[in-house]
Amino acid sequence: MRYNSLMGLDQAPTQEGFKPWRVEIPSATDKKLFASIDLKNPSKRVGEELPASVYIEDEGRNVLLDFGTLLNPPVSFIVDYDHQYNYELRTVMVSSSIKSPRELLIVLHEMGHIKVYDEDTDLKTQVEQFPFGTPVPPGLPDPVLTMERRVWAQAIQWAREMKKTSGVDLFKLFQNNDELMGWLRMAGLRTYESRGVVEGTGTFTKDAQVEAFLRAAKDSLGDEVKSGIDILRKSETETGKKMLPDF
Numbered sequence: 001m002r003y004n005s006l007m008g009l010d011q012a013p014t015q016e017g018f019k020p021w022r023v024e025i026p027s028a029t030d031k032k033l034f035a036s037i038d039l040k041n042p043s044k045r046v047g048e049e050l051p052a053s054v055y056i057e058d059e060g061r062n063v064l065l066d067f068g069t070l071l072n073p074p075v076s077f078i079v080d081y082d083h084q085y086n087y088e089l090r091t092v093m094v095s096s097s098i099k100s101p102r103e104l105l106i107v108l109h110e111m112g113h114i115k116v117y118d119e120d121t122d123l124k125t126q127v128e129q130f131p132f133g134t135p136v137p138p139g140l141p142d143p144v145l146t147m148e149r150r151v152w153a154q155a156i157q158w159a160r161e162m163k164k165t166s167g168v169d170l171f172k173l174f175q176n177n178d179e180l181m182g183w184l185r186m187a188g189l190r191t192y193e194s195r196g197v198v199e200g201t202g203t204f205t206k207d208a209q210v211e212a213f214l215r216a217a218k219d220s221l222g223d224e225v226k227s228g229i230d231i232l233r234k235s236e237t238e239t240g241k242k243m244l245p246d247f
């Protein structure tokens with residue numbers, strides 16, 4: 001099955017067009033560590049897509065952690081245009097144009113979707129019943145927001161465990177906890193929180209951190225943040241409600 005044709009995209013990224021990604025990432029030990037996304041040793045091939053591996057290795061190219069094995073049964077990765085997940089295929093799509101190591105947290109987030117669905121089929125059913133963009137019945141906590149919060153909590157938990165087991169310190173990609181919180185809202189949660197804001201049933205969380213983060217990073221906002229800003233700007237126009245601080 002071609003996932004891209006399901007998504008209305010004609011073409012998957014090709015092997016020729018894909019450049020393996022490898023960057024040094026902060027280490028909690030004296031070992032130099034690198035994160036890689038490439039087409040080597042994939043756990044399994046999914047349809048006709050480009051199978052990929054996401055892993056951490058040391059300077060001697062010894063693999064210390066294969067992201068796919070954080071889940072049991074493991075997930076497969078394929079290269080795609082954006083970070084996404086497909087529960088039925090037990091597959092995470094990783095962007096062929098990854099730019100920042102912070103996006104590893106987004107890869108962990110997409111994997112978190114699969115783990116949360118593994119553990120909570122009731123939530124999966126509710127999300128399918130009330131997908132983002134449809135009204136949620138009064139009194140029911142927004143299932144999409146519940147899921148997204150749990151998925152981020154899972155991603156952070158994996159990041160903590162990785163720091164202990166392989167020394168990878170993804171938290172050092174941020175200056176402090178406030179910057180992490182601001183980034184995390186803008187790369188993910190704030191868009192989902194906006195449904196509650198529009199319907200008057202919820203508010204934005206960590207607003208001060210979001211404002212400080214946006215001001216400080218103004219000229220160097222990553223793509224993962226910019227797409228959230230675009231969605232919220234559009235929502236401001238459509239609803240007349242303020243979705244973003246001035247920055």
Ligand SMILES: [Zn+2]
Pocket residue numbers: 109113148151
């Ligand atoms: Zn998500």
